[in-house]
Amino acid sequence: MKFSTVVPVDEALVKIDYNSKIVSLGSCFAVNMAQKFKRFQFKTETNPVGILFHPLAIQRLLEYAITNYEFSSKDVFLYNEIWSCFDAHSDMNELEEDAIIESLNNAVIEFSKSLREASHVFLTFGTAWVYERKEDSRVVANCHKVAQDVFEKRLLSYDEILQSYQEITRLIHELNPNAQIVFTVSPVRHIKDGFVGNQRSKANLIGALHQFLDENLDVKCFYFPAFELVMDELRDYRFYDQDMLHPNQLAIDYIWERLLKSFVSSETMMIMKKVEEVTKAMEHRPFNPTSEQHLKFMDSLIDKIDYLLDRYPFMSFR
Template sequence: MDFTTKIPIEKSNNPISYDSKIIALGSCFAENMAEKFSYFKFQNEVNPFGIIFNPVSIENLVSRVINNQKFTEDDVFFHNDLWHCYEVHSELSHPDKETFLTNLNLIIQQSNNLITQSTHVIITYGTSWVYRNKSSQKIVANCHKVPQSQFDKEILSVEVIEKSIQNTMDLIKKINPNCAFIFTISPVRHVKDGFVENQRSKAHLITAMHEIINYQLSIINYFPSYELMMDELRDYRFYAEDMLHPSQTAIDYIWICFFENYIEEENHALMGEICSIQKALLHRPFNPDSKEHQLFLLSVKEKIDKLQYQFPYIRF
C-alpha cells in the first residue's frame, strides 16, 4: 500500500556538477538548500544581500548588481541605533553609516562577479505580499521594525510578478547569457498574512512562474519544493516546532528529490565520498590519543588530500 502520492520531477536539462558555479537568491528556503550545497562542497554562494522574499525586491537588487548602481546616503536611514536599507536584510545593518555603505557597495561588486561567472542561478520566491513605503512609494524588501503605519500592504498581481521574473532573467542574461535558471516556490507558510492570504500568495507566484516557463523551457527548470511539502509531505510531523517552516527531515527529503534530478549522476559517487568524510570529521572518539584514532585521522586526511588534489577548491 502507498500512503503518499509521488510528485513526478523531470530531470534537469542543465544538470549541476562539481564544475558548476551556483548562486542562490531568495527566501530562507534558499538558505536551506545552500547549506546542502555547502555540505557536499559544491561551488555556491547564497543571498549576498540577505534573505529576500518577494520577486520585485529580488529584481531591484539584481538590477543594482548588473548595472553597478551604487548605494548612496539617500538609500539608507537610521533607526534603533543602526543604519538600515529598505532594499536589503537587517543582518547587514550597521551602527556606522560609512561602513554600512562601503559594505553594501562591495557586495554589489562581488555579486556582479558571482553572476558573471555562474553556471546556475537558483531563485526561491517566498511571497506575493509586499510592503510599500508611504513616503517613497517603493516596495521594500525588509521593514526593519519601522512602525507599520509607514507602509501599505498589498499583494502583487500575477502580471506584475511575471514581468518581474522576466526582468530579473533578462538582467542576468545581459552579463551572463549562458547561465541556466532554476526557480522554486518556498514551502514556508507565511500565515502571518493569513491562511487564505498565504494560499493566494503562493498561487500568484506559481501561476506567474509557469507563464514564464511555458515558453522558455530550454534555460529554465522549475523544481517543485512547495508541491513536495504540500503533497508528499502532507503531515505536520514534517514541520518544525513553529508549524510554518519545514523540519530538517523535510529539508533532507526535498534535497534528495533535488539532487536525484538536478545533479549529474556521475557526481553522486563523489557526493557519497564527501558525505563520508563529513561524518568522519564529526566523529568524537572515546580516547583521542589512542593509536586506533590516530590511524583513523590519518585515513581521513588521506581521503581529503586525494579529493583536494582533484578539486582544489574543496575545503573541509
Template sequence: MHFRTQIPILKSISPVDYNSKIVSLGSCFAVNMAEKLDYFKFRNSCNPFGILFHPLAIEKLLDFAVSGKQFTANNVFFHNERWHCFDVHSDLSNPNKEELVAALNSIIINTRKDLEQASHLIITYGTSWVYRDIETNQIVANCHKIPQKQFEKELLSIETIQKSIENTIDLIEKVNPKCSIIFTVSPVRHIKDGFVENQWSKANLISALHQTFDLRLSTISYFPSYEIMMDELRDYRFYAEDMLHPNQVAIDYIWKRFQETTISETAMTTMEEVGNIQKSLSHKPFNPKSESHLKFETKLREKITILENQYSFMKF
C-alpha cells in the same frame, strides 16, 4: 498499495556537478538548500544581500549588480541605533553609516562577478505580499521592525510578478546567457498574512512562474519545493515546532528529490566521499590519543588530501 503520491519531476537538461558555480537567492528555504550544497562542497554563493522574500526585491538587487548601480547615503536610514537599507536584510545593518554603504557596494561588485561566472542560478520566491513605504512610495525588501503604520501592505498581481520574473531573466542573460536558472517557491507557510492569504500569495507566484515558462523554455526550469511539501509531505510531523517551517526531515527529503533530478550522476561518487568525510569530521572519539583513533585521523587526512588535490576549491 501506495499510501502517498509522488510528484513526477523531469531530470534537468543542465544538471549541477562539481564544475558548476551556483548562486542561490531568495527566502530562508534558499538558505536550507544552500547549506546542503555547502555541506557537499559545491561552489555556491547564497544570498549576498541576505534573505529576500519577494520577486521585486530580488529583481532590484540583480538590476543594481548587472547595471553597476551604486548605493549612496540616500539609500540608508538610522533606526534603533543602527543604519539600515530597505533593499537588503537587517543582517547587513551597521552602526556606521559609511561602512554600510561601502559594504553594500562591495557586495554589488562581487555579485556581478558571481553572476558572470555562474553555471546555475537558483531563485526561491517566498511570498507575493509586499510592504510599500508610504513616505517614498517604494516597495521594500525588509521593514527592519519599523512601525507598520509607515507602510501599506499589498499583494503583487500575477501580471506584476510575471513582468518581474521576465526582467530578472533578461538581467541574467545580459551578463551570462548560458546560465541555467532554476525557480522554486518556498514551502514555508506565511501564516502571519492569514491562511487564505498565504495560499493566495503562493498561487500568484506559481501562476506567474508557469505563465513565464510558457513563453521561455530555453534556460529556465522549475523545481517543485512547495508542491513536494504540500503533497508528498502533507503531515504536520514534517514541520518544525512553529508549524510554519519544514523540519530537518522535510529539508532532507526535498534535498533528496533535488539531488535525484538536478544533480549529475557523475557527481554522486564525489558527494558520497565528501559526505563520509563530513561524518568523520563530526565524529567525537572516546579516547583522542588512542592508537586506533590516530590511525583513523591519518586515513581521514589522506582522503581529504586526495579530494582537495582533485578539486582545488574544496576546503575541509
C-alpha cells in the same frame, strides 16, 4: 497500496557537478538548499544582502549587479540606533553608517562577479505580499520593524509578478547568457499574512511563474517543485518545524534528495559520498585523541582529504 501521492520531478537538462558554480537567491528555503550544496563542497553563493522574500526585491538586487550600483547615504537610514537599508535584510545592519554602506557595496560587487560565473541560479520566491513606502510608493525588501503606518501593505498582482519574472530572467541572461535558471516557490507558509492571504500569495507566484515558463520554452529555465513536494507529497505536520510553518530537517533532507536525483549524475554522487565521509569524520570527537586507533583513523582521513583536494583544489575542510 499507496499512502502518498508522489510528485514527479523532471530531470534537469543542465546537470550540476563539481565544475558548477551555484548562486541561490530568495527566501529562507533558498538558504536551506545553499547550505546543503556547501556541505558537499559545491561552489555556492547565497543571498549577498540577506534573505529576500518577493520577486521585486530579487529583481532590484539584480539591477544593482547589472549597473554596478554604488550605495551611499541616501540608501540607508538610522532607526533605533541601528543603520539599515530597505533593499537588504537585517543581516546587513550595522552600528555605523560607513560600515553598512561599505558592506552593501562589497556585497553587490561580489554578487555581480558570482553571477557572471554562475552555471546555475536558483531563485526561491516566498511571498507576493509587499510593503510599499507611502512617501514614494517604493516597494521595500524588508521593513526593519519601522512603524507600519509608514507603509502600505499590498498583494502583487499576477501581471506584476509575471513582468518581474520576465525582467529577472532578462537581467540574469544579460549578465550571463549561459546560466541555467532554476525557479522554485518556497513551501514556507507566511501565516502572518493570514491563511487565505498566504494561499492567494502562493497562487499568484505559482500561476505567473508557470505562464512565464510556458511562454518561454526556449529560455534556459527550469521549475523545481519544492512547494508541491511539501504540500502534495509530504502533506503532514510531522514534516514541519515546531512553528508549524517551516519545513523541518526531515522535509528539507527529502527535498534535497529529490533535487539531487534531478540535477546530479551518479558520477558526481560518488564524489559527494567521499565528501560526506570526510565531513562526518571531521565532526567526530574522539574519546582518546592519542590512541593508536584514533591515529590510524586520522591517517586514513588525511588520505581521503588529499585525494579530494588533488582533484578539487577549491574544497576546504578546515
